[in-house]
Amino acid sequence: MRRVLPPLAPALIALLIFVAFPMLWVLRTSFNELEAGAYIVDAMTLDNYTRFLGDSWYLINTLWFSIRIALIATLISVVCAYPVALYVTRTSGLQRNILLALIMAPLLIGLVTLVYGWIVIFRGGGLLNSLMITLRVYDQPVRYMWDIKGVVILLVYIGAPYVVLSLLDSIERISPFLVEAARNVGASRWTAFWKIVFPLTMPGLYAGVVIVFALNFSAFAVPLMIGDSNTQMIGLIVYREALLNNDLPFASALSVIMVVVNALILMGMAVLFGRLILNRLEVKR
Amino acid sequence: MSDDAIQVSGVVKRYGAATAVDNVSFNVAQGEFVSLLGPSGCGKTTTLRMIAGFAEPTAGTFRVNDRDVTRLPPEKRELGFVFQNYALWPHMTVAENVGFGLKLRKKSRAFIADKIAESLFVTGLSGYEDRLPRQLSGGQQQRVALARALALEPQVLLMDEPLSNLDRALRVTMRRELKELQARMKMTTLYVTHDQEEALSLSNRVVIMNKGRVEQIAAPYELYENPATSFVADFVGITNFLEGSAVGVDGGSMGVRLRSGQVLRAAAKTAVTPGAEVRALIRPERVTLTTTPIEGENILAGQLILSEYFGAVLRYSVRLDGGEILRAEVHNFDSFVETGAKVWICVLPQHLRVISQEGQG
Amino acid sequence: MSDDAIQVSGVVKRYGAATAVDNVSFNVAQGEFVSLLGPSGCGKTTTLRMIAGFAEPTAGTFRVNDRDVTRLPPEKRELGFVFQNYALWPHMTVAENVGFGLKLRKKSRAFIADKIAESLFVTGLSGYEDRLPRQLSGGQQQRVALARALALEPQVLLMDEPLSNLDRALRVTMRRELKELQARMKMTTLYVTHDQEEALSLSNRVVIMNKGRVEQIAAPYELYENPATSFVADFVGITNFLEGSAVGVDGGSMGVRLRSGQVLRAAAKTAVTPGAEVRALIRPERVTLTTTPIEGENILAGQLILSEYFGAVLRYSVRLDGGEILRAEVHNFDSFVETGAKVWICVLPQHLRVISQEGQG
Amino acid sequence: AADDCMLRVTTWGGSYQGTYESVAAKFEEQYNCKIEWVVGASPDHLIKARLGQVDVVTNTLLNSIAGEKEGLWLPLDPAKIPNMANLYENAIYSKNTIFANVGDYVLAYNSDKLSEAPASWEDLWKPDYKNSVVIYGADHIPTLSLMVMKAEQNGGGIDNMEPGIDRMAELIKSGNLIGMLDVESQMVSLFETGDAALGMLATGRMKDLLSKGAKNISFVRPEEGTFPLITSVNIHKDATNPDMAANFVNYILSPEVQVAFATRNLYAPTVKNAEVPEDFEYRELLVRNEAFGRLFLPDQEKITANKADWQQRLNQKAKR
């Protein structure tokens, strides 16, 4: 503890002051009442919680839906980003900088502006539909925007660059000898990748997964702009209740529930990844 | 068709401007044990890595069991390899490290467990199955690297200084295991070591490398007793060089006139013209050293300047009256000679080799 | 106040349930060269790392130059350290690796450049200044690790197998450099090695460790000639053990009755009660081996079962008529004895040590 | 000096702020008081108001009402705001809240795709328009108003929303909708690309389309009436300088500013004395005269109080 506390202290204190206290306010607010749709009244009621937890629509179509979408989008992000990260680590100098810049460019520009680019691609008569129909993958235009597909695609679009960034260092620092040793005992490139490289990139992958999952789970901008009534992700509900409907008590209750769920899922991931590999890689003193 | 398990032909490896391996060729016969010996940085690891397929040669070809493997990926070459820096997989336990190759070969669970247990037993690591590499000492890690290669019972095994971090007793045991395994499996072995005792005692033949080139390929005894160049002579065992000129060459004997004018007689094995500049080679263990004055042929007088104790061996450095430094080794001694004492050294003519000073050096 | 540069007192290190270092205590005097010797995994590296401050002892204290450093961070301990796994900084060139410590000491540019050049020259790495560690061979990396420590000219230097990846010739040179440096700088050195020749020739005293404990601390000659336990006897040099019982103990001599009934005479140095189970220790280099039958006291007959060639040494294994295996080393030989031949072995009584079978072993 | 006097005014970013800024210099000069624009989306205006961070709040009507409930506003004093006298009667919502300007949501359509002009909001439901209708998200006044309108037309009303919610759910399930969009400019894009054939559009956005040269996009004001887009103003109860705030509100109501918003943003004036130039190209887009009378403005308080409930019911019914 003597060795552990001082380095942890600044971060912990910052969090205590700037996160814990505000969150206490959120917790308190979540027990308040909303009167006539706008006016907040101090109270001690569980209504806001029962309203959410007692409603299967909220539970299934927002909470569970968000978890599912967040997990799926995270998974796809990882699958898409991993090869790119691998490729980036094989480049160097200018080529690498250009690649990294391109990877981060969408985030630099921001979703709000790029949505219009997406409309060009995704709209009914858009590029993607035209392409798919030309290729005879399907014959009727498929709806991407303002649909769950669009939400997932855009979450992946945003998430993938973060995964790439998280992975770079882990991949880069794997000693080539380890792969050589695997090849030598008969592992193909592919096997060597799966059994050696992949496990050793787990720390980076874990970081990426946690980051992207958290971003996805509380996403509101994407479902707001690309979603429709079928993609009411919980982050969007919080946004709407808090800012559009002025229902801060309910939004606070939702937030508290989200924090708990999020924490449980992240702890689950920590245990899972720890079991899988991280415990083995940790350098303990 | 040839009998050779490994054929290395005209291999060159350049890193930018620097040449790490320079036109190296040698063969290793089926079941043979060949050592690669040479000073640090001479290209041993590079050569081995190219044979295994981890690096591509700038020029040259490799054949393993009469198949050109130069362009084959490492996993198709079916070679065992022990890395100089171990290259243990940090996320796998000792048992997993050792068993990985077997699992890839789809062996049965029981078989794999057996093999793991066996290789760990041989390398003295039983009981360490579930440790991770970072929980092992340096020598233990090295033994895991060895066990990992042995578990696969490869037909051809390449080892890069596999025993460098082991204590002598363990090294002796390991060596014996290796030799036994090799004999039992008819395994072809190419062995890199910096320990010449190891090279000499284990090998059928030894390849001596220097600065990326091959200096000599010979059987151990031949190498030690008949080094082709003074580099080899010096590198394999410690050797005294005394410079001089050839005199009185006749039939089976000749003389070397040292700087001091003294003439040493040698049983001539080399053809040298009289008057040529030559070097007389004297192995330290071949000389007799006394503190009582003796006279006669091939007696050199001098003063003891340093004595080093190695347990079974005492090594003396003597400054000859001619100014040269000569090292002498004494075994089975009971007392030490004091530094500074006057000593006499006797070398029998049959223990004196003569090589010409330029040419082969 | 004491004269000791390093004092290690009652140090214990546990990893979970396993004890890596078990109550180790020893001192190294000012300017002394002490080696830590022991089998792989016996706790040498762990001990060294704790002295340097990289690991905290579970119990025990360390004093360096009479200052308790047990709780001091490594950079305050003012020790040099050569890592078993080199630990070269991958992002720095060779020159930067070597010069880093000097830069920290705010030396002038010229001074640093000089020191770098000097240490690289001493380690034979001149010309490699601008390479990155990954562009070096194993031995070259090891030498950079050594150069890095030497450049700082530390008062106390801890080295963990610093020469293990070097060829013999280079190792001899390095050893000489080390010794010279040590003498010149009055540097206190604690040296871990698995090479007992190195330990015996370099050290003032040797600490023999086994399974985390100290077995014996003694000067090299003492250690080799008077091992305290059979572990030490066996570990330091190769030793033959013949088991038997003590007979006819009298004054300066005693006998050992072997299983076969034969009695070997020994110059008694140990106090044993007649009849006690004892071991006769015979160093392989102390025996004389002939193929011509000889008779008399302390002659053992047997059959040659294995001969190994080490260049300067031939090592024979002989099965005695009593069934025991005895190893003999022959230097300065001119012919080989054929395996299977009948041989006779002579051991002088003064070369036979007797230790009791239980107790100290 | 200008340093001492500082008025914090909320505004939306973009063109709204642009118009504000274009007319502000004169005010600042006249009253020697600097204006600091607090830019944000509508919800932030309310939150900042709750925390007393602003003086004059340019608001949506819904937010004004919510704020009024929480007692955030100062009554607007006609004595201090002489221009209030010129306001249309229905532009005074309460003693705290007046309308600064009014736009409306019209029915836009693509004349290439529709053979004849639509006449009613009911056209949105027509099966011909599969996947080519856009409307605003369910949080937005026009969509909420449409829902109320449909409830009224189907035997319900604002106190019995079931029929309206059902009808909206039908629209969602009909497959007509490309989407219910929260970002207006996305709707503009969809009309541009020709994806959207029919849909709601604010007059301001309609103007964007026309000024970009979209010749095939036209609009109608359906007979049932259009939905107003109201900008309300309030003065915060803790305004640092209530008098200056009143001066600013008065300035907003001046013909000059009113015309500026009309010509630049297509927000119709709420004062009688503002004269939109005859040659103004988009005069037709301004809601005036009998169209102004047909503005469909259901009880905003009830909408505010119940919209969350309606949305949720809609979400459940529209679940596919």
Added chain:
Amino acid sequence: MTRFDFGTVALRLITLLMMTFLVFPIAVTLIVAVNPREFILPPNGFTLDWFKAAWSSKTFLRGMGVSLVLGIAAAFLANVLALPAAMALVRNNFFGKAAINIVLMSPLLIPTTIFSLALYIYFVRIGYGSGLLPLLVGHTVHIMPYALRILTASLHNLDPSYEEAARIVGAGRIRTLFSVTLPVIRTGLISSFALCFILSWNDFPISVFLAPPGWTPLPVELFSYIKFQYDAVAAALAGSLILLSALAIVIIDRLAGLRRVLRS
């Protein structure tokens, strides 16, 4: 590589596809930015008018400046906070580590909208409702867990003996950190910084609440602008960002090249 190598080719292909996916919308945006007609597509000419408009908009330029400064400051602070914490967490096992881990991740668990709202209200209550501090704190605290995760991953792969070697030649903790640890985990550090910067640069909810007047970051400006009108100015702004970052890359590359030259 002389031999045909399926793995590398596949990797190239996937990367190419992925890059297309990432870059395509940007390409469309860029076309729009030089298209005289404000329609998204198809293009009907070439103009730089939109760029001129973007670059003459004080709001955008200021927003960009604010976002840049804020992003760099917040990313820096977040990493400074996260680095020691990550080191402590990776290198030690202690009671309650899992709990502390979750606490440190807490800003990640809370929906940003509520977090920023709560933080804003908190600041107002403690009397710091205006000024730059809340904005900076909000950004820093929010991105800190991201930095923590990436740095933890990097430190996971770090051989502790590099640091030990530095300590023993006399480098203190701090010196070791700067001379050895950070250079060795350089890629991770750069990633972490880039990610933090991007998060801050992109943030909308926190800035909306916490930005004091005159310090409105670009996304807020942009969102309010774009919500009502999509004209090509936003696209031109995006184009400018791309050009600026391209410029930055070339400069960085040149500098790196220069350093190499200077060193040898």
